Amino acid sequence: MDAGPLVVLLHGVGARGRDLEPLARAIARGLPGARTACPDAPEPCDWDAGTRQWFSLTAVAEEERPARVRAARAGLDRAIGGIVAAEGMSGSLGRVALVGFSQGGTMALDAVASGRWPVAALAAIAGRWSIPAPMRPPGGTRVLLLHGEADPVVPVADAGRAAAALEGAGLAVRVATYPGVGHAIPPRGVAAVVRFLAEALAGEAGTDTAPRPVPGPGSGPGPGGWA
Structure with a gap:
């Protein structure tokens, strides 16, 4: 029997992969047969060596973020590539999804x-749009962007910026924002991610993540860490 789809979950700075395991379990319940992986980022966090980061936020200016993202690509690719290879999915990226907080x-x-x-699908929750140019996205990836409207760490406007850029590059994008929610993954967001992945990876119909307007910028860290 064919192995199920693979979902790789990426945590935020100041967290560990295990912090996203509750979301991974919800995904596994909603997609029977799906496999999940929650890798640790490669670097110790600047302010807590017991947690991890994909790149440093120390003394980072907004205009410097894309360069730090670019420098972090090798570590991310090793993490994702190792999981994909170990799960036998290197030639089946159309059955792989990424979820990041x-x-x-x-x-x-x-x-x-x-x-x-x-990959088949991408769900980004409270992600900052700091993407280096140029963009060369694959045409078939479906995208879900979730963001709390009261997020004090990453402005909700970043969801709108990401949606505009990705739609302009030809991707199908859904956006859901949550009034009163800060930098966190609300229960409604968990349910939305599960339904989105079920639709994208298992052909199941139905989602509550229809596009809605993204307001301007408006708690502590959510379960996956700071931005």
């Missing part, structure tokens, strides 16, 4: 926007 959402957005990972 916060800094992990930024890295997942870059993985698709750069064209490096032409």
Whole structure:
């Protein structure tokens, strides 16, 4: 029997892969047979060596973020590539999805926007749009962007920026924003991710993530870490 689809979840800075395991379990329940993986980012976090980061936020200016994302690509690609290879999915990226929260959402957005990972689906939650040019996204990747409207860490306007850029590059994008939600993954967001992945990976119909207007910028860290 064929193995099920693979979902790789990417945590934020100041967290570990295990912090996204509750979301991974919800995905596994909603997609029977699906496999999930929650890798640790390669670098120790600047302010907590017991947690990890994809790239440093120390003394980072907004204009410097794309360069830091670019520098972090090799570490991300090793993490995703190792999982994909171990699960026997190197030739089946059309049955792979990426889910990222916060800094992990930024890295997942870059993985698709750069064209490096032409996966079936991408769900980015509270991800910052700091993607280096040029963009070369694969045409078949479906995208879901989720964001709390009261996020004090990554402005909700970044979801609108990401949607505009990705739609302009030809991708199908859905956006859902959540009033009163900060930098976190709300229960409604978990349900939306599960339904989106079921539709994208298993052909199941139905989602509550129809596009809605993204407002301008408006708690502590969510379960996957800071941005």
